[in-house]
Amino acid sequence: MSLHETRKIKIHQPENFQFNSIPDSHAWADLHDHPTVEPIGPDMIPVIDLNDPKLIEKIGKACEEWGVFLIRNHGIEPKLLNQFSSQMDRLFALPAEVKLKVAKADALDAGYGGDPISRFFPKYTWSEAFTILDSPLEHAKKLWPDDYSSFCEVMEEYKKAMNPLGRRLMHVMLLSLGVSEEEINNTPMGDFSKIKTVLSLNSYPACHDADRVLGLPPHSDNGFITFVYDNGVSGLQILRRKDDNGPKRWVTVPVVPDTFVVNVGDLMQVLTNGRFHNMVHRATIGKTYHRMSSAYFFASELDVKVSPLSKLTDPGVGPLYKTVTWPELLQMKNSLSYDQALEAIKIDSN
Ligand SMILES: C=C1C[C@]23C[C@@]1(O)CC[C@H]2[C@@]12CCC[C@@](C)(C(=O)O1)[C@H]2[C@@H]3C(=O)O
Numbered sequence: 001m002s003l004h005e006t007r008k009i010k011i012h013q014p015e016n017f018q019f020n021s022i023p024d025s026h027a028w029a030d031l032h033d034h035p036t037v038e039p040i041g042p043d044m045i046p047v048i049d050l051n052d053p054k055l056i057e058k059i060g061k062a063c064e065e066w067g068v069f070l071i072r073n074h075g076i077e078p079k080l081l082n083q084f085s086s087q088m089d090r091l092f093a094l095p096a097e098v099k100l101k102v103a104k105a106d107a108l109d110a111g112y113g114g115d116p117i118s119r120f121f122p123k124y125t126w127s128e129a130f131t132i133l134d135s136p137l138e139h140a141k142k143l144w145p146d147d148y149s150s151f152c153e154v155m156e157e158y159k160k161a162m163n164p165l166g167r168r169l170m171h172v173m174l175l176s177l178g179v180s181e182e183e184i185n186n187t188p189m190g191d192f193s194k195i196k197t198v199l200s201l202n203s204y205p206a207c208h209d210a211d212r213v214l215g216l217p218p219h220s221d222n223g224f225i226t227f228v229y230d231n232g233v234s235g236l237q238i239l240r241r242k243d244d245n246g247p248k249r250w251v252t253v254p255v256v257p258d259t260f261v262v263n264v265g266d267l268m269q270v271l272t273n274g275r276f277h278n279m280v281h282r283a284t285i286g287k288t289y290h291r292m293s294s295a296y297f298f299a300s301e302l303d304v305k306v307s308p309l310s311k312l313t314d315p316g317v318g319p320l321y322k323t324v325t326w327p328e329l330l331q332m333k334n335s336l337s338y339d340q341a342l343e344a345i346k347i348d349s350n
């Protein structure tokens with residue numbers, strides 16, 4: 001099975017997002033299903049310094065309690081991040097007719113278009129995305145026939161720099177659960193050829209009626225972990241998950257310079273046998289500022305079967321999830337209700 005065997009997507013970019021009033025097709029009714037709160041007090045999302053002597057402990061706690069945290073001192077050069085942001089600006093500033101030259105034919109293809117999850121919701125999103133599966137070269141040549149190399153170089157460099165960071169974090173996460181180095185080496189992260197990464201660039205134009213539109217509907221990511229980097233405009237919100245006796249609420253992720261947001265995805269939940277939980281999040285729209293973000297999905301190669309680590313399965317209970325590949329998860333999200341994929345591979349322990 002490939003990532004591409006999915007339903008067709010239609011491009012639903014509103015005409016450069018210029019409307020006097022929000023069309024019904026883009027007006028969401030249920031954005032206030034839960035209250036939105038600021039990240040303060042008990043809702044303060046952990047910010048973790050990767051040089052912290054208590055790193056393993058802190059990451060483990062953040063994954064168990066939150067499923068999301070910010071990292072600083074991550075080692076990615078500011079110069080590269082500036083170049084990366086400039087290329088994102090350059091891409092989304094292109095006229096709509098140019099971007100549509102590299103439109104995705106299918107929801108999970110590389111290229112320009114909407115995000116794959118919007119198909120599961122009755123309204124369109126106020127966003128556009130550009131997905132890089134392997135090399136962006138073919139698409140960049142169509143977007144900038146005379147000047148495509150700088151985009152490709154920066155995207156490749158970004159992916160190359162992020163890969164070891166992904167490995168390092170996954171390593172620390174598993175160490176925090178008491179998994180030994182040897183066991184980690186037997187997981188997909190122990191073998192470079194078994195990791196697959198995808199880079200998605202997202203653009204969320206400002207909207208005068210921002211409370212009625214949505215950038216990305218609530219979802220969890222499918223891979224192990226995702227790194228989000230944005231242009232300093234807030235908009236990402238997470239659904240507070242930890243059962244802290246409080247009501248469910250959307251917590252706005254703070255904008256902290258020089259950090260990445262890291263979130264736990266579905267494959268990580270499977271690998272850790274539910275010790276770490278995926279994290280539901282959404283992207284909201286601002287009234288004044290155009291937000292841009294990138295999501296670097298760190299997952300396993302398409303044919304790698306991910307199953308709970310034996311070290312993390314309870315002797316009497318066994319694994320909680322059946323073995324699954326990344327495309328199988330995507331496929332299940334396609335054919336079942338969007339949030340039922342992990343339920344579908346749950347092993348009934350009775
Ligand atoms: C490989 C990919 C990861 C992704 C699906 C995609 O083809 C490109 C888009 C990614 C995205 C973004 C929004 C949420 C998500 C779950 C989705 O449906 O499309 C992720 C997918 C993922 O996490 O695997």
Ligand SMILES: O=C(O)CCC(=O)C(=O)O
Nearest residue numbers: 200202228236283293295
């Ligand atoms: O834009 C963001 O902050 C989040 C993007 C995201 O969740 C995704 O691409 O899966």
Ligand SMILES: [Fe+2]
Nearest residue numbers: 219220221281
């Ligand atoms: Fe996401």
